[in-house]
Amino acid sequence: MTDQTTQDLKGAGLKVTLPRMRVLEVLSKVDDNDRHMSAEDVYRYLMTAGDDISLATIYRVLTQFEAAGLVIKHHFDGGTARYELDTGDNHNHIVCMKTGRVEEFTDKEIEAKIQTIARELGYELTDYKLTLYGVSQEAL
Amino acid sequence: MTDQTTQDLKGAGLKVTLPRMRVLEVLSKVDDNDRHMSAEDVYRYLMTAGDDISLATIYRVLTQFEAAGLVIKHHFDGGTARYELDTGDNHNHIVCMKTGRVEEFTDKEIEAKIQTIARELGYELTDYKLTLYGVSQEAL
DNA sequence: ATGCTTGCAAACGGTTTGCACGTGT
DNA sequence: ACACGTGCAAACCGTTTGCAAGCAT
Numbered sequence: 001m002t003d004q005t006t007q008d009l010k011g012a013g014l015k016v017t018l019p020r021m022r023v024l025e026v027l028s029k030v031d032d033n034d035r036h037m038s039a040e041d042v043y044r045y046l047m048t049a050g051d052d053i054s055l056a057t058i059y060r061v062l063t064q065f066e067a068a069g070l071v072i073k074h075h076f077d078g079g080t081a082r083y084e085l086d087t088g089d090n091h092n093h094i095v096c097m098k099t100g101r102v103e104e105f106t107d108k109e110i111e112a113k114i115q116t117i118a119r120e121l122g123y124e125l126t127d128y129k130l131t132l133y134g135v136s137q138e139a140l
Numbered sequence: 141m142t143d144q145t146t147q148d149l150k151g152a153g154l155k156v157t158l159p160r161m162r163v164l165e166v167l168s169k170v171d172d173n174d175r176h177m178s179a180e181d182v183y184r185y186l187m188t189a190g191d192d193i194s195l196a197t198i199y200r201v202l203t204q205f206e207a208a209g210l211v212i213k214h215h216f217d218g219g220t221a222r223y224e225l226d227t228g229d230n231h232n233h234i235v236c237m238k239t240g241r242v243e244e245f246t247d248k249e250i251e252a253k254i255q256t257i258a259r260e261l262g263y264e265l266t267d268y269k270l271t272l273y274g275v276s277q278e279a280l
Numbered sequence: 281a282t283g284c285t286t287g288c289a290a291a292c293g294g295t296t297t298g299c300a301c302g303t304g305t
Numbered sequence: 306a307c308a309c310g311t312g313c314a315a316a317c318c319g320t321t322t323g324c325a326a327g328c329a330t
Contacts, residue, residue, distance in 0.1 A: 015284065015329060039320080054287050059320060075215045080319060094263055103261060110253050114272060117245060121234055123274035130270045132254060134263035155304060157310060179295080194312050199295060201310095220294060 012068035019053045022046055023061045027071065027085045036074065036082040036102045076131060092130040098139040152208035159193045162186055163201045167225045176214065176222040176242045216271060232270040238279040
């Protein structure tokens with residue numbers, strides 16, 4: 001009875017409830033094209049899937065997940081916030097201006113350089129965000 | 141009669157009006173600690189300075205400036221948007237989590253790497269944002 | 281049993297907009 | 306003169322919150 005989702009919730013110190021499980025499941029299993037969902041996205045997805053969970057709850061759950069470190073919140077363009085599972089690997093994003101699609105990438109060199117820069121400027125680095133904006137060749 | 145501010149506005153194809161000049165002046169001359177102001181910041185600054193320009197106009201002017209490429213808009217944390225003059229040099233930011241203060245830096249190496257990555261992923265890069273979050277030693 | 285969770289609907293805060301008036305060219 | 310810019314107040318939209326009812330432990 002202790003599947004991965006349940007464990008994740010317990011590990012985060014959160015009571016295991018249906019909304020929390022469903023939201024976590026959605027974020028876990030959407031394929032790469034649909035990652036980085038907004039609260040609305042999650043809401044609509046769940047409605048379509050037959051669940052009946054209020055938008056307010058989605059927001060509350062996502063906020064808790066963020067605080068618990070299960071999820072990362074992004075504000076790519078400025079409109080609505082998007083969420084993705086925190087997989088541990090600190091990755092960056094590239095957003096297609098035409099389709100809105102988000103891809104991920106990592107780069108050791110940049111990562112190292114960022115550490116160095118923070119140190120040189122006299123900061124203790126807690127986090128960073130690198131996002132590229134462009135037009136994917138595929139979108140033409 | 142054609143000072144820098146006026147030229148900038150004309151160059152951007154914008155009619156020279158008092159609100160536009162004042163907003164541009166504020167953004168031009170605030171010292172480093174006060175750069176990256178929110179619309180409210182600009183509004184309060186101008187009120188204090190004796191101007192009487194509505195907040196709605198500040199928003200409209202800032203939006204036009206952004207469209208005209210005079211100004212860059214940031215959404216650092218997610219709360220309110222902040223604006224800064226576009227000085228041409230594509231710089232990055234480091235935000236102190238304790239004081240909210242924003243510093244700038246540039247790095248040729250990272251810049252080059254970013255170009256490479258975009259190309260490799262099949263994107264035509266239009267822009268990018270790199271923001272570090274940390275605690276400044278000075279804030280302790 | 282009891283304290284955390286949820287749904288609902290109302291509040292919120294930053295930002296945008298319709299309208300009638302004012303202003304730059 | 307005429308089109309564009311502005312102030313005001315109301316609308317907007319994503320997100321948050323107070324409250325009463327519902328669950329997990």
